[in-house]
Amino acid sequence: MRRATILSKARGTPPPVLRGKLPIVGVLPALARNPLAVLTQAREIGDVVRLAVPGRHALFVLADPAHIRYVLQENDRNYRRTPFHDRLKVILGEGLVTSEGELWRQQRHLLQPTFRAEQVRGFVRIMREQAEACAMRWQQAAEKTEVLDVSREMSDLALKIVVRCMFGQDAGEDLDVRDAVHEAQAWISDRIWSLAPDWTERLPTRGNRRFRRSLAMLNGAVERIIARRLRTTARNDDLLGMLVVAQQAGESIKARQLRDEVMTMLLAGHETSATVLAWAWHLLGESPSVAERISAEVRQTIGTFRGVEAEDLASLTVTRAVIQESMRLYPPAAWFARLAAGPDSIGGFAIPSGAIVLLSPWLTQRDRRFWPDPDRFDPERFVSHERPSAYTYFPFGGGPRTCLGNHFAMTEMLVALATLVLRFQLVHAHPGAPVRPELLLMLRPARGLFMQPVERRHTEPVAPADTCSVR
Numbered sequence: 001m002r003r004a005t006i007l008s009k010a011r012g013t014p015p016p017v018l019r020g021k022l023p024i025v026g027v028l029p030a031l032a033r034n035p036l037a038v039l040t041q042a043r044e045i046g047d048v049v050r051l052a053v054p055g056r057h058a059l060f061v062l063a064d065p066a067h068i069r070y071v072l073q074e075n076d077r078n079y080r081r082t083p084f085h086d087r088l089k090v091i092l093g094e095g096l097v098t099s100e101g102e103l104w105r106q107q108r109h110l111l112q113p114t115f116r117a118e119q120v121r122g123f124v125r126i127m128r129e130q131a132e133a134c135a136m137r138w139q140q141a142a143e144k145t146e147v148l149d150v151s152r153e154m155s156d157l158a159l160k161i162v163v164r165c166m167f168g169q170d171a172g173e174d175l176d177v178r179d180a181v182h183e184a185q186a187w188i189s190d191r192i193w194s195l196a197p198d199w200t201e202r203l204p205t206r207g208n209r210r211f212r213r214s215l216a217m218l219n220g221a222v223e224r225i226i227a228r229r230l231r232t233t234a235r236n237d238d239l240l241g242m243l244v245v246a247q248q249a250g251e252s253i254k255a256r257q258l259r260d261e262v263m264t265m266l267l268a269g270h271e272t273s274a275t276v277l278a279w280a281w282h283l284l285g286e287s288p289s290v291a292e293r294i295s296a297e298v299r300q301t302i303g304t305f306r307g308v309e310a311e312d313l314a315s316l317t318v319t320r321a322v323i324q325e326s327m328r329l330y331p332p333a334a335w336f337a338r339l340a341a342g343p344d345s346i347g348g349f350a351i352p353s354g355a356i357v358l359l360s361p362w363l364t365q366r367d368r369r370f371w372p373d374p375d376r377f378d379p380e381r382f383v384s385h386e387r388p389s390a391y392t393y394f395p396f397g398g399g400p401r402t403c404l405g406n407h408f409a410m411t412e413m414l415v416a417l418a419t420l421v422l423r424f425q426l427v428h429a430h431p432g433a434p435v436r437p438e439l440l441l442m443l444r445p446a447r448g449l450f451m452q453p454v455e456r457r458h459t460e461p462v463a464p465a466d467t468c469s470v471r
Helices: 003-008 028-033 035-045 065-074 101-115 117-121 124-143 150-170 178-192 198-202 206-231 239-248 255-286 288-302 310-315 317-329 406-421
Strands: 048-051 059-062 336-340 344-346 349-351 356-359 424-428 437-439 443-445 450-455
Touching: 028 035, 035 048, 035 059, 035 437, 059 065, 065 336, 065 344, 065 356, 101 117, 101 239, 101 255, 117 406, 124 150, 124 406, 124 424, 124 450, 150 178, 150 206, 150 239, 150 255, 150 406, 178 206, 178 255, 206 239, 206 255, 239 255, 255 288, 255 317, 255 406, 255 424, 255 443, 255 450, 288 310, 288 317, 288 406, 288 424, 310 406, 317 406, 406 424
Parallel strands: 059 356
Antiparallel strands: 048 059, 336 356, 344 349, 424 450, 437 443
């Protein structure tokens, strides 16, 4: 009998409770106001802590890697999607992020070949071209000494990349939907910790009306492209084509399922990479010597004669380490939630059926038990060949539901950062001013990240390392 089966039937003692200052509502107002602070307070109490909140779902915070592994991997069948995910369905439908059970397994099987390493390598050219277009805009800003909101810049860049990779030649006027995407993301981010009941989403408020207009625009653009693609000869030179071909190999093509998967990649997919890149620029702005080091690494790898190619990525070890360390300090998804389908026991504490457990990379990846000097930005942690222990580092989740697009995201972030850091240093517009993280749907810099691009001056062109020597 599996250990998970034994534990799922075990009883336990009630865990310690983090109570709020007000009766009845408990810590719910604090969660809506500053969830990171509540998670941190819970960690100070113990590795398994119940949050005092009203409602039918008991809420627990887990901080120990062994407990996280148990929920995500060892006994994952007992832990399902939660009402938090249901709030995303108004936008994402039954996409891979929100679906459950057999539907999810079918979707995962369908999508997995699309995100294999050899497929992702084919999109490096698109990623580089979009990063180079961003560099041209930054050059104009540098010449005018303009300050940019780097958080918005990275969001726009990541969205352009995923649109071009998703729709290829079809990515034209129909998908000039940047404002609609940002409006939809802002609306769902406001709802994720909202104290308002779900029925308020249907009220004719100004925010709800704006959201409905944005969602209608997104739906219209995506559905028109999908309809055109299904009427024409299928091709597999972009992500949509790969999805269509994969579905044709199955029983039938479901336009609604294609719509849900496309919308998931557009909204959930691009913002993950954008958030990590924004935090990477913030950290590099505070550590210019590290920024200079990765700029030199990129220059030594590709020289100044060409752009980044897929074959170069394996050599960018320090650049990759900067991205990994950025995700350790500022994981884009700072918490994962799972619903206990049946009663369980974790760490000797009782977890009732219907309870929601919160697993937080923000807590575990900053825990000094597993990370020396955990609040310090130190990419060297990832330069060595020693991998972090299991579930002390899990920015892409874990177990069967590990983020399917993690390789795409890492490739995109490497190409974007390498292309831009070769040419620019970003300087904080207000040096010394704190940049506060804000946990909504993603862990973003609160109120933006304002920095000034400064063009790097290379005194002479350099060829890649493997072509420097005279043979």
